[in-house]
Amino acid sequence: MHISAVHKSTPGRLLARNALWNIMGQTAPMLVAVFAIPRLIQTLGTARFGVLTIAWMVVGYFSFFDFGLGRALTKVVADKLGEKKEHELPHLVWTSLGAICLLGTAGALVLLSGAHLLVHSALKIPDALRPETLRSFYILAFAIPIVTVSTGLRGVLEAHQEFALLTAIRIPLGIFTFVGPLLVLTFSRSMVAVVVALLAARLITCVAHFLACIVKMPELRHGLGFEWSSLRDIFHLGGWMTVSNLTSPLLVYMDRFMIGALVSVTAVAYYATPFEMINKLLIIPSAMMGPLFPAFAMNSARQDHARSRLFFWRAVKYIFLIVFPITLLTVAFAPEALNFWLGQAFAQQSAPVLRWLAVGILVNCMSVVAAAMVQGYGRPDIAAKFHLSEVPFFLGTLYLGLHWYGILGAAVAWTLRVTLDACLLFTAAARLSADPHPAWRRVIPATLATAAALLLSTFSFPLVAKVSIVACLLLAYAACAWCLLDAYERVLVMTLGRTHPVPTSTSVPLSAALSD
Template sequence: MIMSTAPHNNATLTHGGLLAKNVIYNLLGMLLPLVVAMMTIPRLVKGLGTERFGVLALSWVVLGYFGVFDFGLGRVITKMIGEKLGKHQGSDVASIAWTGLFFLGMLGLVMAALLYMIAPLLVFRILKISAVLQQESLSAFRVLSLSVIFVILTVGLRATQEAYQKFAILNVIRTLNGILIYLAPLLLLPFTRIISHYVWALTGVRLVIMLINGAACAVQFPTIRRRPIIDLQLAKPMFRLGGWMSISNLIGPIMVYFDRFLMGAWISVAAVAFYVTPYEVIIKLLVITSAVVQVLFPAFSVSTSTENQKTALLYSRGIRILNLAFFPVVLAVILFSRTGLALWLTPEFAEKSTGVAQWLAIGIFLNAPGQIAYSLLQAGGRPDLTAKVHVFETPAYLAALYFGVKYGGITGAAIAWTLRLLVETFVLFYLAEKMIPHAIEKQREYKLFTLAATILFAALTFFSLTMVQSVLLFIVILLAALVWFGLAL
């Protein structure tokens, strides 16, 4: 992936073998952090206590959330570079990369200042944090503001590499980041329980990851080592395209993360721990979705302008792969989460968090094929459609979340989150059909399977089964699903 004037073959960047290999790289890069998370979270909960761990969990949320304040520029960089490569205009790539990084740096400074200023409001007015932890938490959130700059710049450095399908080195770095985010707090546990110290460690991790990504770009792309090429004429097309993407990027994480801030304000920070603990494991199932989507987005960016049949094929295969991958995993979570949580943590956690784990898993199942449609629309130059979907669904979701938390507690929040994803996914399916009518017939089959599986999963959450019954039911349902795939798909 060298920035040069040498032509790049479209077929190479969308070749099935390359895409499959990169999906495998992504999976490997995401699975090891999942193992580390499962090993470290119980020790952190025990060592820090429920409330301190709740604050640490919110710090993880902030680190994940502020990455989306790139105003869509990360995906814009990937899309614009992908288009240039598709048109054999590699000489323009350096200016796109540097200009994108310049704008991201400016945005990072603004977002860091914003978080620093609102930290007292979060700690003293919004979140229900005990008085003894408030000053400690305030220091933690202010330290987090520094990390925002590193997080946002990293988005641009990764986007440049993703455009060239360089997922091997990206996933080495991703694995390192995923491990250190959990391992750094664990290493501090014998020495301190002051939460700001843990956030300093997380900030140091994000700085190191940013520098490593920068070094990777410098090594792989010789032209990036030269004098920065900042072309302000790119501002208009970048922000026009990124403006729509930023709406989805800003609203999407609000709908993903707002639930736990609401629980922290309405119930307690301790309730956040009972929600976030299964969430931190269940959400790691998205490694499967991300592994596929991150590879398909740059491929869609290359193919949508000239190869409609190729785009339809990539789209259909992506949905089928994710349906096949997620069905047995989510089924296992539904049937075995109570036993698993009791063994992994405590019976108390199992009692309070099983419903959360089950409904979040159903939401992840729905989200997976929806993300394929979402990426296709954005790569195809229609980020306005995904933005409008998010704008229209936000009020309905917030209302559902309000009633979910009020009447169902943390499980009600998980149900509201999943219902939102149900509606969103099927709307995205409809919009994607308009872009690639070649895939409509297969779409009907995928939609029917997704809906039927969702109804089945939801029904299973109401049953309390023995281990033997769960195992037998798992085998029977899995065999039936395989028959469905074999006959219908």
């Protein structure tokens, strides 16, 4: 292992390339799902497909039994690389993986002991499917330690910026998650056989992650050992990350539960459909944060706050430039789009909701960068405390919003919550990185201009007039976006689609190009 290679992995061009790898890894399975899910529903039937969906959910949710140690391991390994302490990594990695495996085993025991209660009491599963579902849950329990260990191994590879390799592993797994059941169903209609195939895929993926770590860190072959004292910092980081990871789903999904309880189940459909549609935009910042998180951690270890600030504001800018035009089009044409997709009755209920949620997603996408910096700087407790403090605020505004305005009030409450979260995280990130300029000075001008453009696009105009107004707004956006790009980025934009590289005179690391 050579620290110089790792050091070179943090300039902006490589970070951008790693973000693209991340996007590919997340979107390729989604494209397969679009075609596979209708076939699965047709072949399995609605009830069995519901069980399969629950199986996917159980594996994903119980993966939190790593208690944030996978993410914490990324941070600590990146710190050691930044401090040139690679010799400490083998024992650290093996110790962390051992702890993660034990925690995953505990999760498996929890599922084994609670499977009967889930199948026969908590979940409304048809009587004929309960024995088959119970056996499937017992098999799924063995997947939990496999998934948690894979999370830890992935954290090690992320710290080394090996996102091309991670994508090569993630895409086959994601595709097999949907295609695998179809292959099994050609010779068996048993859900147990489907779950066994999914378990085998997870095991193969875990082995692939392990072999990749061995190749990247040959020292692991000879450095097998355990130092339990090194777990203190990892558990401290991972514990707070777990608090945040457990609170976030509550903040994300509580609106739908309360709509179902206070309004109606039909209203949940009118709300959840636009939410799930616009929520897919979070793939963009999530893909960028994979490579940025270890970069922030490494810069924190070196006390290189200037580089962190450059990466931070550059990432915020890129996300805004990508997501804003999508948000503008969504806000402007929400009624027309929903009417075309789902019909006029659905559009009348969901279009106002979609508009508010689109604004909230734009804000939330940018706050992901701040959350990555806060965690990368070793302060996951800050984000966790913010999320805990937001729960009563969100529940209160959500209740009042539903009482006064129905599902539109829920969308407004959610947007207000993510806006508050973004303000808190941006302030914390600016302080941690010793930013000499207050965060609000950078954000407020763009916020006001964005709000004005989005507000203008919501006015009731004839379709031709609306198209003309939105076209003018997009032209103004393009002009502003061009002004926001520096000379190096403009060269990159102009060379998009060409086969020859950027001229050598401008081929400098993005971190250098960021200098004011």
